[in-house]
Amino acid sequence: MKRDLAALTATRFDVLIVGAGAFGAAAAWDAALRGLKVAVIDQHDFGAGASAECFKMVHGGIRYLQHADVRRLRSSCAERSALLRIAPHLVNPLPIAIPTYGHGRQGKAFLTAGMWAYDLLTLDKNAGIQDPLRRIAATRRLSRNRTLELFPELEQRSLTGAAVFEDGQMYHTARLVLAFVQSAVSRGAVAANHTQALRFLWEGRRVCGVRARDSVGNEEFDIRAGLVLNAAGPWAEYLLEDPDHFGAHRRGHFSRDACFIVNRKPRSAYALAVPGWTKDSDAVVSRSARHLFAVPWRDCTLIGVWHRLFTERPDTARVEETELAAWIAEMNASYPALNLKREDVLYANCGLVPFGDSRSSNGDLSFGKETRYFDHRTQGIDGLVTVIGIRYTTARGDSGKALDLLLQQMPQAPGRPATDRTPLVGGEIRDFAELQAAARRAVHENIRSSTVNAWLRNYGTHYRALADLARLPEEACCLAQTDTAMAEVTHAVQEEMAVHLEDVVLRRTNLGSGSHPGQSAIAAAARRMQQLLSWSDGRRLAEIAATNQALEHHHAGERLTA
Numbered sequence: 001m002k003r004d005l006a007a008l009t010a011t012r013f014d015v016l017i018v019g020a021g022a023f024g025a026a027a028a029w030d031a032a033l034r035g036l037k038v039a040v041i042d043q044h045d046f047g048a049g050a051s052a053e054c055f056k057m058v059h060g061g062i063r064y065l066q067h068a069d070v071r072r073l074r075s076s077c078a079e080r081s082a083l084l085r086i087a088p089h090l091v092n093p094l095p096i097a098i099p100t101y102g103h104g105r106q107g108k109a110f111l112t113a114g115m116w117a118y119d120l121l122t123l124d125k126n127a128g129i130q131d132p133l134r135r136i137a138a139t140r141r142l143s144r145n146r147t148l149e150l151f152p153e154l155e156q157r158s159l160t161g162a163a164v165f166e167d168g169q170m171y172h173t174a175r176l177v178l179a180f181v182q183s184a185v186s187r188g189a190v191a192a193n194h195t196q197a198l199r200f201l202w203e204g205r206r207v208c209g210v211r212a213r214d215s216v217g218n219e220e221f222d223i224r225a226g227l228v229l230n231a232a233g234p235w236a237e238y239l240l241e242d243p244d245h246f247g248a249h250r251r252g253h254f255s256r257d258a259c260f261i262v263n264r265k266p267r268s269a270y271a272l273a274v275p276g277w278t279k280d281s282d283a284v285v286s287r288s289a290r291h292l293f294a295v296p297w298r299d300c301t302l303i304g305v306w307h308r309l310f311t312e313r314p315d316t317a318r319v320e321e322t323e324l325a326a327w328i329a330e331m332n333a334s335y336p337a338l339n340l341k342r343e344d345v346l347y348a349n350c351g352l353v354p355f356g357d358s359r360s361s362n363g364d365l366s367f368g369k370e371t372r373y374f375d376h377r378t379q380g381i382d383g384l385v386t387v388i389g390i391r392y393t394t395a396r397g398d399s400g401k402a403l404d405l406l407l408q409q410m411p412q413a414p415g416r417p418a419t420d421r422t423p424l425v426g427g428e429i430r431d432f433a434e435l436q437a438a439a440r441r442a443v444h445e446n447i448r449s450s451t452v453n454a455w456l457r458n459y460g461t462h463y464r465a466l467a468d469l470a471r472l473p474e475e476a477c478c479l480a481q482t483d484t485a486m487a488e489v490t491h492a493v494q495e496e497m498a499v500h501l502e503d504v505v506l507r508r509t510n511l512g513s514g515s516h517p518g519q520s521a522i523a524a525a526a527r528r529m530q531q532l533l534s535w536s537d538g539r540r541l542a543e544i545a546a547t548n549q550a551l552e553h554h555h556a557g558e559r560l561t562a
């Protein structure tokens with residue numbers, strides 16, 4: 001993938017997509033598969049918005065049982081299956097245990113009935129998934145003894161066991177976005193990161209492109225297209241703040257969602273769901289507290305998710321120290337055995353997602369339910385659709401719907417392609433265990449198993465590109481104490497359009513995607529990028545400073561000196 005701004009200005013595209021989070025990237029892949037001339041731009045980096053901040057769950061829809069919403073349950077399940085089929089390297093099944101207590105709504109009978117209903121409604125959940133490691137198991141019950149074996153410190157009084165269901169889990173949220181972008185580019189799309197849409201271009205009442213700004217070269221130019229999809233997520237409505245064309249646009253309500261990662265090695269493959277303190281006022285079956293999750297992810301544990309009404313710009317969203325302290329207290333109250341302390345927290349994630357409506361703030365929230373679509377023809381404006389997604393899980397399907405809506409304005413528009421079955425770049429894997437075995441044989445033995453495993457998860461079948469690079473000893477070595485090989489830095493710059501050190505550290509490699517990798521690793525990556533991109537020493541130091549700032553942002557303001 002090369003950053004080719006000349007191609008952006010020289011072509012009149014069929015579709016221009018503004019924003020390359022999960023929704024924009026999936027839309028680009030979909031539109032490219034339809035055979036359209038596609039451009040996709042992001043003001044920052046691919047997946048750098050809410051998508052990178054995500055809790056990494058690919059929801060299978062079980063939570064919609066309590067809303068008695070079978071349509072959403074089935075569609076969420078279909079999206080989970082699709083991601084397991086098309087990106088089996090980046091998504092895997094995740095078993096989640098809900099402890100059962102007594103005979104009420106937390107009781108065995110109540111939850112088992114729900115699980116049976118879910119199994120019945122999702123009989124086709126593994127259609128087209130051959131790999132046994134990627135198939136979603138039926139829901140099941142764990143005995144009291146087995147539950148205590150897995151979670152020895154659970155409250156034992158009236159514990160009867162646990163109900164288990166499976167969701168999907170993403171290994172690297174930003175790389176899944178990147179896989180969609182790479183796939184689109186492999187079918188002819190033109191993609192550019194660090195390119196911001198400043199405003200729409202107009203032909204009368206028709207949107208015909210955007211005025212864009214390249215933040216690397218600090219230049220402005222026009223990108224022209226027959227149709228524009230505004231997929232800028234929580235930023236999307238700021239592009240509509242143009243009273244001459246859109247009238248007085250009122251922004252919808254957004255929640256600042258947040259979660260954090262703690263330095264606790266998972267003791268099993270099971271996630272644990274425990275009741276938190278906020279309630280779901282829209283639930284029709286059970287209005288008990290929403291669950292908090294402690295989830296194994298890589299070598300750590302993910303904890304979340306918290307929601308708060310947020311009215312400021314998305315760029316200003318962050319986690320405050322006081323909030324973190326309150327969440328640690330809530331999680332410790334829900335599952336005292338964790339005994340979390342501030343110093344256990346490695347990383348905090350947050351971003352904006354739409355709220356349904358803001359009936360009230362504390363404890364009685366109305367959560368966003370559906371992706372929002374704005375067909376601007378209702379305002380007399382042609383050529384533009386805006387889509388604002390609620391869940392990463394549904395990005396593939398919902399962005400396809402947004403494109404269908406937009407393409408209504410194209411004569412003889414191509415129909416929807418099989419994005420639910422066509423593997424993304426790197427995802428052509430029939431059996432992950434076989435791929436692992438083959439990789440271990442093919443990759444030089446001086447590369448650690450943990451590094452090879454990370455390559456397989458992040459690059460899928462394209463791990464071979466890393467293995468080829470790593471034939472050179474200087475590319476095979478890992479950065480300081482991490483499992484990330486120098487080859488990954490080189491590959492990110494040469495093949496994955498990484499422009500800044502922050503792109504490499506936070507979004508292309510595992511280095512800073514879940515904790516701070518340490519200053520030596522950052523310095524080593526920066527030196528390699530300096531060689532590859534002919535940076536001055538001043539530029540290298542500025543890149544290190546910017547990367548540290550981005551990492552501090554994820555550490556709730558604490559200074560990181562690792």
Ligand SMILES: Cc1cc2nc3c(=O)[nH]c(=O)nc-3n(C[C@H](O)[C@H](O)[C@H](O)COP(=O)(O)OP(=O)(O)OC[C@H]3O[C@@H](n4cnc5c(N)ncnc54)[C@H](O)[C@@H]3O)c2cc1C
Binds near residue numbers: 048054231259390
């Ligand atoms: C803490 C947290 C946990 C979550 N957990 C889950 C979960 O477990 N499972 C799940 O399914 N969902 C989860 N979500 C929701 C999910 O992350 C989002 O719904 C989804 O990522 C939204 O994708 P998007 O592409 O619409 O937005 P974004 O990812 O925000 O992408 C929008 C992109 O547009 C770009 N952009 C903005 N303005 C411009 C412009 N003018 N020009 C060019 N580019 C622009 C931005 O840089 C950004 O990259 C979570 C969200 C948060 C915050």
